[in-house]
Amino acid sequence: MADKIPYRNDDGEIAGIIGLSVDITERIRVEHELLAKEEELRQSQKMEAVGRLAGGIAHDFNNLLTAISGYSQLLYGRMPEGDANRELMKNVLDAAEHAASLTHQLLAFSRKQPVQLRSIDLNKTVSNMQAMLKRLIGEDLGLDTELGSDLECVAADPSHIEQVLLNLAVNARDAMPDGGTVTIRTEHVTVNDEASKMSPDAHTGDFVCLSVTDEGVGMDRATLEHIFEPFFTTKEKGKGTGLGLSVVYGCIKQHGGWICVDSSPGLGTTFRIYLGLSDQSAASSADDKPIDECVLEGHDERILLVEDEPVVRDFASRALREKGYEVLDVGSAEECLEAFEREGHMFDMVFSDVVLPGKSGVQLVDELISMDPNLPVLLSSGYADQKSQWPIIREKGLRFLQKPYSLQDLLSSIREVLDQDGAV
Ligand code: ADP
Ligand code: MG
Numbered sequence: 317m318a319d320k321i322p323y324r325n326d327d328g329e330i331a332g333i334i335g336l337s338v339d340i341t342e343r344i345r346v347e348h349e350l351l352a353k354e355e356e357l358r359q360s361q362k363m364e365a366v367g368r369l370a371g372g373i374a375h376d377f378n379n380l381l382t383a384i385s386g387y388s389q390l391l392y393g394r395m396p397e398g399d400a401n402r403e404l405m406k407n408v409l410d411a412a413e414h415a416a417s418l419t420h421q422l423l424a425f426s427r428k429q430p431v432q433l434r435s436i437d438l439n440k441t442v443s444n445m446q447a448m449l450k451r452l453i454g455e456d457l458g459l460d461t462e463l464g465s466d467l468e469c470v471a472a473d474p475s476h477i478e479q480v481l482l483n484l485a486v487n488a489r490d491a492m493p494d495g496g497t498v499t500i501r502t503e504h505v506t507v508n509d510e511a512s513k514m515s516p517d518a519h520t521g522d523f524v525c526l527s528v529t530d531e532g533v534g535m536d537r538a539t540l541e542h543i544f545e546p547f548f549t550t551k552e553k554g555k556g557t558g559l560g561l562s563v564v565y566g567c568i569k570q571h572g573g574w575i576c577v578d579s580s581p582g583l584g585t586t587f588r589i590y591l592g593l594s595d596q597s598a599a600s601s602a603d604d605k606p607i608d609e610c611v612l613e614g615h616d617e618r619i620l621l622v623e624d625e626p627v628v629r630d631f632a633s634r635a636l637r638e639k640g641y642e643v644l645d646v647g648s649a650e651e652c653l654e655a656f657e658r659e660g661h662m663f664d665m666v667f668s669d670v671v672l673p674g675k676s677g678v679q680l681v682d683e684l685i686s687m688d689p690n691l692p693v694l695l696s697s698g699y700a701d702q703k704s705q706w707p708i709i710r711e712k713g714l715r716f717l718q719k720p721y722s723l724q725d726l727l728s729s730i731r732e733v734l735d736q737d738g739a740v
Contacts, residue, residue, distance in 0.1 A: 320333050375698045380627065381416050382628050382721055383631045386722070388412060390635055390638065434473065436474050459498050461499070464503040470592060480563075480589065485500075497530075503524070504522065505525045515574045517569070523592060524590075527586055531584040540579060546562040548562075574590050613639050614642075614730075617664040620644050635723055661691075665733055693714060696721065
């Protein structure tokens, strides 16, 4: 090489080499770092694209599902007890419910599902889900719950926590083809400096730990390294999507919590989720109360309904009329303002979609409220990204109904708005 020359002594014999070398350790390190960053960027761009796609599909599905499950519920309600078609209708309803949970999964995966933090009692959440989880994991497997006594409330979104439990329970079921028991536990834990080393996301303080333990096949190191990656699955085609745990991870991160896994091959698995305590006691939420159909009926209250999607508009107005409300339905903000003027503001409430052609539902209710400050309003959307204008809705404290909504959701939200806001 040109940068090395022989060193000759006084007799002209080669006695050594004179050369120049450059230490490139640092350059190589930086190059590697750059490559890793590039890979990270590519990965995050891919996830962003997949997320956007998923979010977009979920939105259209939400509208369709609102109509499918809504009409089915109306029909089901009309069928007399003992009607042979009732069972068939029930199957349609179950399938629609399943589809709705898939769109929720997709929205959660695209990390765009709005988190509505509330003060919740995890013991109650687990108890409420017990029957459903039992059905999900099947007759052959056991389901145990060990709920900590005097458990403090956590700041969490109940629908997210339900999704998390559902995903963990399905995985536990799949891990136990030869039987076993799933155990769900809740307990108070105090995390000190030492304990906070359990995960890079962990921090010190008081938490509630929610864990799901199975006696299944367990996982080896190599599998454990990848389980939270989207689309990572060891299940056969058609059985696994590889989305379950990435959704769990995303949800818990959005909550400011973290997750730990204990597993080894043949010895079962425990997932532990740590959630921060809330500073308020549990709000008595509508979900906790048993739903009483009669209480949900209308008494000729006048509702101005704004929805641009014809199937959803038709379902919602039909359902509300059938349940005793008077409904005027329109397809845009402009039509709504016109109807509001024409009818001399004589409405008991306005129920509007957020994403409308032209003026958005949020702008619309702003204008309506400026004309009539006591007008009760309810917004609804299947979008959960920036189009949903979620931050503004939350900031303004407006009531919101997430699509797809069931007949029950619709009726109870309308009733709640009328009873609380309308009473003033
Ligand atoms: P999917 O269930 O669709 O495969 P997940 O993201 O829920 O996707 O899980 C990813 C992978 O993690 C699974 O395919 C499985 O290999 C592993 N896994 C998750 N939970 C468990 C468990 N409880 N026991 C054993 N393996 C599990
Ligand atoms: Mg899964």
